[in-house]
Amino acid sequence: MEEKRMEYARLLIRVGLNIQRGQTLVISSPVECADFARMCAREAYDAGCREVVMNWHDDALGRMRYLCADDAVFDTVPLWRRHFFNDYALEGAAYLAISAADPENLKGVDGGRIIRAQQASGKALKDFDRLQMCGGFPWCIASIPIPSWAKTVFPDLPQEQAMEKLWDAIFSAVRINGDGQAVERWHTHLATLHQRLDKLNALRLRTLHYRNALGTDLTVELPEGHIWEAGNDVTLSGQEYIANIPTEEIFTSPLKTGVNGVVYASLPLVHDGNIIDKFHFVVKDGKIVEAHAQRGEETLQAAIRVDEGASYFGEVALVPYDSPISAQKLLFYNTLFDENAACHIAFGEAYPCLEGGQQMSKEERKARGLNDSITHVDFMVGTRDLSITGTTQDGREIPVFVDGNFAEGF
Numbered sequence: 159m160e161e162k163r164m165e166y167a168r169l170l171i172r173v174g175l176n177i178q179r180g181q182t183l184v185i186s187s188p189v190e191c192a193d194f195a196r197m198c199a200r201e202a203y204d205a206g207c208r209e210v211v212m213n214w215h216d217d218a219l220g221r222m223r224y225l226c227a228d229d230a231v232f233d234t235v236p237l238w239r240r241h242f243f244n245d246y247a248l249e250g251a252a253y254l255a256i257s258a259a260d261p262e263n264l265k266g267v268d269g270g271r272i273i274r275a276q277q278a279s280g281k282a283l284k285d286f287d288r289l290q291m292c293g294g295f296p297w298c299i300a301s302i303p304i305p306s307w308a309k310t311v312f313p314d315l316p317q318e319q320a321m322e323k324l325w326d327a328i329f330s331a332v333r334i335n336g337d338g339q340a341v342e343r344w345h346t347h348l349a350t351l352h353q354r355l356d357k358l359n360a361l362r363l364r365t366l367h368y369r370n371a372l373g374t375d376l377t378v379e380l381p382e383g384h385i386w387e388a389g390n391d392v393t394l395s396g397q398e399y400i401a402n403i404p405t406e407e408i409f410t411s412p413l414k415t416g417v418n419g420v421v422y423a424s425l426p427l428v429h430d431g432n433i434i435d436k437f438h439f440v441v442k443d444g445k446i447v448e449a450h451a452q453r454g455e456e457t458l459q460a461a462i463r464v465d466e467g468a469s470y471f472g473e474v475a476l477v478p479y480d481s482p483i484s485a486q487k488l489l490f491y492n493t494l495f496d497e498n499a500a501c502h503i504a505f506g507e508a509y510p511c512l513e514g515g516q517q518m519s520k521e522e523r524k525a526r527g528l529n530d531s532i533t534h535v536d537f538m539v540g541t542r543d544l545s546i547t548g549t550t551q552d553g554r555e556i557p558v559f560v561d562g563n564f565a566e567g568f
Contacts, residue, residue, distance in 0.1 A: 264431025280532025379416025467531025479562030500540025
C-alpha cells in the first residue's frame with residue numbers, strides 16, 4: 159500500500175503537474191490527508207521544486223463556519239486570500255488540489271450563505287479563475303480516501319475496511335497496480351484519447367444529438383471553430399499537464415445559446431456538501447428553464463442561480479460507458495471519479511475550446527458564443543444505451559456513440 163501511495167504521488171507530481179525545476183507548488187489539501195500531501199511535497203522537492211506552499215482546509219471547520227459565522231463574512235474574501243491565489247497564479251505556480259470530502263458535509267446549511275460565498279470568491283479570485291481556464295498555470299485535481307467519504311461509498315463495511323476498499327478503487331481508476339509502470343500506462347492511455355480527439359476534430363461537427371431511455375433528448379450546437387481536447391493540456395508557456403487524474407474524457411464547449419431539449423442525469427451529483435439525485439433539466443436556447451430533482455432539488459436550484467451564466471452550459475464530454483472506472487460498478491460520490499465513468503455535461507463556465515481560444519480575452523470568447531460564469535459543475539448523463547449522433551456542416555449524420563460507447567471507427 160505504501161509503495162502504491164508513493165507511486166501515486168510521483169504520478170501526480172511528475173505527470174499530472176509535470177513540475178519544473180524552480181517552479182513553486184501550491185497544494186490544497188484536507189488536514190486528514192496530511193501524510194499524502196507530505197509525500198507529494200517530498201516528490202516535488204525531489205523534482206527541483208522551488209517551494210511547496212500549503213493551503214489546508216477541514217470539513218468540520220468548514221461546516222462550523224457556514225452554521226455559526228457572522229453573516230457578513232460570506233460577502234467578502236480577505237485580502238490575504240485574494241493575494242494567495244491570484245499572485246501564485248500570476249507567477250505561474252503549479253497547483254495540486256487533493257479532493258476528499260464528506261459528500262454530505264454541508265447538509266442542512268443555509269444555501270444562501272453558500273451562494274454568497276461563491277459569488278464573493280468569484281469576484282475576488284478573477285485572476286486565478288481566468289488563468290486556470292486558459293492555461294496560465296499547470297493544475298491537477300486528484301483524490302485519496304478519508305473515513306467519512308469511504309463510509310458513504312461502502313456503508314456496510316467497518317471504517318478500516320472501507321478505507322482499504324476505496325484506496326483499491328482509486329488505484330484501479332488511476333492505473334496503479336504496484337508494478338511501477340503507471341507512468342507508461344498513462345502515456346499509452348493519453349495516446350488513445352488523442353487518436354479519438356483527432357478524428358472528432360477532423361469531422362468539424364455542427365451539432366450533437368443525445369438520446370437514451372432515461373428520457374434524454376438533447377441537441378447541442380457547437381460553435382464555429384470549436385476544437386475537441388483531451389485530459390492533458392499545455393500551458394501558455396508550453397508546460398504539459400493533466401488537469402484531472404483520473405481522466406477518460408474528450409471534451410469541447412457548446413454554443414451558449416445552442417442547446418435545446420431535456421437531459422436526465424444518470425448518476426447522483428455531490429455539490430456544495432449535498433447529494434442531488436434523479437434530476438433533469440429542460441433547456442431552451444441554451445438556458446436551463448426547468449430543473450427538477452427527487453433529492454436535493456433546493457441545492458440544484460441554487461447551483462444554477464449562482465450567476466447568469468450558471469443556467470447555461472459550458473462543456474460536453476465524451477466518456478465510454480466501458481471505461482475502467484465504470485467497469486468497477488461503483489458510485490464514488492465524487493465527481494472527479496463519477497464524471498469519468500460516463501459522458502457528462504457541465505453547466506457554467508466554458509473552457510476555451512476554440513482555435514486560438516487560450517489567447518483570446520474573455521470578451522472575445524463570449525463574442526464567439528462561449529458561456530461565462532464563476533461556476534462549473536459537471537453532471538453525468540452517460541448510460542449503457544446512450545446514443546450520440548453528430549451532424550456535419552454539410553448535413554451528414556455520423557454515429558459518435560452507440561450503446562454507450564464510441565461508435566466503430568473511433
